[in-house]
Amino acid sequence: MIAAPARTPIARFVALVEQRLGLHYEQGQWGELEAVLAERAAGRGVELYLAQLTAPSAQAEWKVLAERLTVGETYFLRHPTQLETLVDQVLPSFLRQTSSLRVLCAGCSTGEEPYSVALLARERGRVDSSRLRILGIDVNPRAIAQARRACYSPWSLRAVPAAMRAQWFQRTPEGFALQPQVRDQVIFEERNLLEEAPAFWAPGSFHAILCRNVVLYFPPEVIRRIIARMAQALVPGGYLFMGPSETLRGISEDFELLRGGDAFYYRLRQPTPPAASVALAAPPPAAPQKVAPPPADGLGEVLHLLDAERYTEAWAHLESLPQTSQPQALLLRAVLHLHAGRLAQAEQLGRQLATASATEAPACYLLGLCLEQAGDEAGARGRYAASVRADPTFALGYLRVGTLARRAGDIVEARVALRMAVSLLPQEKPLHLALFGGGFGRHGLMQVGLQELQACTEVP
Known part of the structure; x- marks a missing residue:
């Protein structure tokens, strides 16, 4: 058996920094840490320095590293x-x-x-x-x-x-x-x-x-x-x-x-009170449900858990179901990847689903969310625009197009898109609200749209 190669000193230093300070560095960012490691290890050697960092007596050295590595950009009345x-x-x-x-x-x-x-x-x-x-x-x-x-x-x-x-x-x-x-x-x-x-x-x-x-x-x-x-x-x-x-x-x-x-x-979130503590009285009228009729093959429970923002349970339930290439199952899987921060997996499924007419609009919206989370607002805006081209009644797509247009200073486009969003939200598909509502619900999203539209009117 061939022994696994030992990790390089910089890789061990990166791992120690993440373990002790929580700071995560991708390999492309290791250059800045190499300079710090070389400076702090000077005169005693890298191997001895790394060994000393794991000792209980290293508290003072970790204070120095915290000063060097933490980002401190701030100012009064920020955000x-x-x-x-x-x-x-x-x-x-x-x-x-x-x-x-x-x-x-x-x-x-x-x-x-x-x-x-x-x-x-x-x-x-x-x-x-x-x-x-x-x-x-x-x-x-x-x-x-x-x-x-x-x-x-x-x-x-x-x-x-x-x-x-x-x-x-x-x-x-x-x-x-x-x-x-x-x-x-x-x-x-x-x-x-x-x-x-x-x-x-x-x-x-x-x-x-x-x-x-x-x-x-x-x-x-x-x-x-x-x-x-x-x-x-x-x-x-x-x-x-x-x-x-x-x-x-x-x-x-x-x-x-x-x-x-x-x-x-x-x-x-407040804990849900036990049923026994609720007074016996006539139940209030049932509120309209955001979730569409349960899909087949056990996906209804996954959608219900997703709508309730119980993402961990939704993923576990989806994993317990037989694997299927059904578009709705793949869409649910992609959305749960997104919520878990697995952007690459979500994007891969989104691209696959965007080629089918039945899932093109939500898949384009999903790809927009991936790009927005990655910091590419211009690319995200293009994907949201594609979602409303695929489905001209997709209110959430118009809402994101308008929001990003306002941020970019394109006020005319923002007003048009946001007015469309506000007019279409009362009829937005329950499935879209469950998948992409982010916990707001129809009324909350209406308020977001109106506030965004109001912000457009305040621009000189």
């Missing part, structure tokens, strides 16, 4: 609509239940985000600042030290209105120092999101958690552990805010997706 939703709607909703409100900013870098929450709470007046407790955590010790100093460059304040800057910051030779009453409202801790820390993540610890533009750098299995820990730490019905390009699709089924204006965010 402001989310922050405004937090202080205007989310936090006030808890005021009748508790005397103190607790917010966690995970991956807070140099502190601009938690301080932004504190500033907006004071500016907008919906929450008594004396009842608000904000905690910022980050794995980078240098960033935490800078956050505690609370002195920032003009570049960090580039989105802060002049009046707010004048009221809450003091000009110093080093930069703009935050006023003490705001600075002292936020506590900072050096903490690694990958560490268990049961006491820190105790149930009911926080009313809201901001984890924005953080998990972009983690592999899916690490993201699942982090999000599960955060779900546990939230109060019942607590909220999670993520970055605009981040999603829980295929990561967690513990949350429902909400939208306020241009802000997307998540709410922890």
Whole structure:
């Protein structure tokens, strides 16, 4: 038997970084790590250095690596609509239940985000600042030290209105120092999101958690552990805010997706009360079902689970069925691949299904979702346009075309597509809603369409 070749030093270093810091590097990105490895191992040799990284005494070295490798780009009032939703709607909703409100900013870098929450709470007046407790955590010790100093460059304040800057910051030779009453409202801790820390993540610890533009750098299995820990730490019905390009699709089924204006965010699902606790009364009229009549061959249950966003169960049930080349079965499989983040598998099936007239429209839409998740909005827009050419009544296709057109500044095209979406959504096929509704439902999607259309009218 031939022994397997030993992994190269850089491959072992990459694996250690992912294990300890959660940061995932594709092989094409290893060049930047090779330079760090060479620098840190200088004078002692790469093999000895890698061995030392696995020792309990390596804590100080890992702090250095965290400083070198973590991404800290941030500024005050970044993605402001989310922050405004937090202080205007989310936090006030808890005021009748508790005397103190607790917010966690995970991956807070140099502190601009938690301080932004504190500033907006004071500016907008919906929450008594004396009842608000904000905690910022980050794995980078240098960033935490800078956050505690609370002195920032003009570049960090580039989105802060002049009046707010004048009221809450003091000009110093080093930069703009935050006023003490705001600075002292936020506590900072050096903490690694990958560490268990049961006491820190105790149930009911926080009313809201901001984890924005953080998990972009983690592999899916690490993201699942982090999000599960955060779900546990939230109060019942607590909220999670993520970055605009981040999603829980295929990561967690513990949350429902909400939208306020241009802000997307998540709410922890409430447990379903036991049937015995429900009062005996005449049942309310049944709401219209989103799901189409159950397909044959056991796929109806898969579709039902998918519609309920129970993706893990849907996949397990689909795998338990006899393998078939039936187009609807392949479409369900492709959608579940997409929700699990397996974009290559979803795209492969989508291309296959796009050649059949019966599945061309949903398959093109699916391919658009794959491209959008991969960051190719122009390509995604083309695929969504193909979906509505294949099926001129496909409301969801028009909705995505309009949304991406608005982002690209093509306001005329956006208005046309969004008006089509709003007019067609009341008759959208239940199957399309189940496959691609993303938990919104018909009414929620109508609101999204109307809000997007309103945003078009606000463009000068």
